[in-house]
Amino acid sequence: xxxxxxxxxxxxxxxxxxxxxxxxxxxxxxxxxxxxxxxxxxxxxxxxxxxxxxxxxxxxxxxxxxxxxxxxxxxxxxxxxxxxxxxxxxxxxxxxxxxxxxxxxxxxxxxxxxxxxxxxxxxxxxxxxxxxxxxxxxxxxxxxxxxxxxxxxxxxxxxxxxxxxxxxxxxxxxxxxxxxxxxxxxxxxxxxxxxxxxxxxxxxxxxxxxxxxxxxxxxxxxxxxxxxx
Ligand code: DX5
Numbered sequence: 184x185x186x187x188x189x190x191x192x193x194x195x196x197x198x199x200x201x202x203x204x205x206x207x208x209x210x211x212x213x214x215x216x217x218x219x220x221x222x223x224x225x226x227x228x229x230x231x232x233x234x235x236x237x238x239x240x241x242x243x244x245x246x247x248x249x250x251x252x253x254x255x256x257x258x259x260x261x262x263x264x265x266x267x268x269x270x271x272x273x274x275x276x277x278x279x280x281x282x283x284x285x286x287x288x289x290x291x292x293x294x295x296x297x298x299x300x301x302x303x304x305x306x307x308x309x310x311x312x313x314x315x316x317x318x319x320x321x322x323x324x325x326x327x328x329x330x331x332x333x334x335x336x337x338x339x340x341x342x343x344x345x346x347x348x349x350x351x352x353x354x355x356x357x358x359x360x361x362x363x364x365x366x367x368x369x370x371x372x373x374x375x376x377x378x379x380x381x382x383x384x385x386x387x388x389x390x391x392x393x394x395x396x397x398x399x400x401x402x403x404x405x406x407x408x409x410x411x412x
Pocket of ligand 1 (some may be wrong): 193195220251253324325326327328329330331362363364365382383384385386
């Protein structure tokens with residue numbers, strides 16, 4: 184069984200004065216989960232959501248929340264993001280001196296654990312932690328901002344991650360997520376390479392036909408590309 188195709192919107196582009204309504208609209212548009220791009224101004228040159236902001240949106244949707252922790256010290260804040268309502272925490276391999284311990288700590292908090300790889304980080308960074316992760320995030324932009332261009336040269340790395348997961352026997356349990364520049368025009372390459380969860384921000388909110396159309400377009404292109412691969 185292959186992992187299901189899922190659409191995970193980034194809420195970076197939303198009007199934060201209408202956050203509750205925005206997540207409700209995303210649910211109505213047919214997304215599968217909500218991704219919160221948490222940035223500390225240190226690991227990336229941007230500053231975004233604390234746990235209280237996420238907690239304030241929790242009651243407005245029944246969708247699962249995941250926190251993409253683009254922060255230098257994920258161990259310090261992990262518990263607060265779980266308490267805020269995130270069922271999955273994504274940490275960057277590049278920010279974790281003790282990645283194996285950090286992932287184990289996330290699971291001990293009762294959350295699902297995921298590891299993100301920046302564009303320059305090889306898939307080999309996963310070699311000794313696949314038993315501790317529920318998802319791998321292959322960044323298809325350099326993290327920090329929405330609206331950047333998709334880096335297609337990450338597709339061989341997505342294939343490497345897929346093959347590593349398969350060789351370790353985790354194909355039925357570990358998702359492969361991509362994040363950055365994902366749209367109906369770019370999703371096919373990532374899906375054909377093995378990704379099944381697609382983070383999109385600007386592509387969803389710039390569609391003149393609306394959120395539902397944008398979500399269904401990305402999903403349809405991903406499913407078609409996977410079927411053809
Ligand atoms: C980068 C962010 C963005 C965001 C998606 O740090 O993680 O990738 O989620 O933004 P778009 O879809 O506009 O590239």
